[in-house]
Amino acid sequence: xxxxxxxxxxVGQLLIVGHADPNGGAAHNDALSCxxxxxxxxxxxxxxxxxxxxxxxxxxxxxxxxxxxDRVNRRVEALLVVPR
Numbered sequence: 001x002x003x004x005x006x007x008x009x010x011v012g013q014l015l016i017v018g019h020a021d022p023n024g025g026a027a028h029n030d031a032l033s034c035x036x037x038x039x040x041x042x043x044x045x046x047x048x049x050x051x052x053x054x055x056x057x058x059x060x061x062x063x064x065x066x067x068x069x070d071r072v073n074r075r076v077e078a079l080l081v082v083p084r
Contacts, residue, residue, distance in 0.1 A: 005049050005053070006049060010082055010083075011053075012082060014054050014055070014078055015055045015057060015081055016076060017079065018032070018033035018035065018036035018038075018059065019075050019077070020032045020033045020036075020059075020061045020064065020073065021071075026061070030058050031058070032060075034056065035058075040076045041054045041056055
């Protein structure tokens with residue numbers, strides 16, 4: 001993934017969004033989702049992606065679905081931000 005990001009000059013930034021399952025309190029889930037996103041950013045930086053191209057967000061459990069197993073809600077999404 002890191003190689004593809006660095007090879008593609010059309011990608012301006014990469015938004016890394018951490019998520020949490022609906023268990024626990026909002027403050028805990030917000031912090032946990034930020035930690036998840038930051039862990040992915042750290043791995044991408046170690047793999048050679050410029051830190052300036054990476055933006056971290058924590059969504060907590062606001063996007064969690066109760067219709068799926070908790071493990072599905074414990075995730076990180078990477079969204080490409082292409083400049084206009």
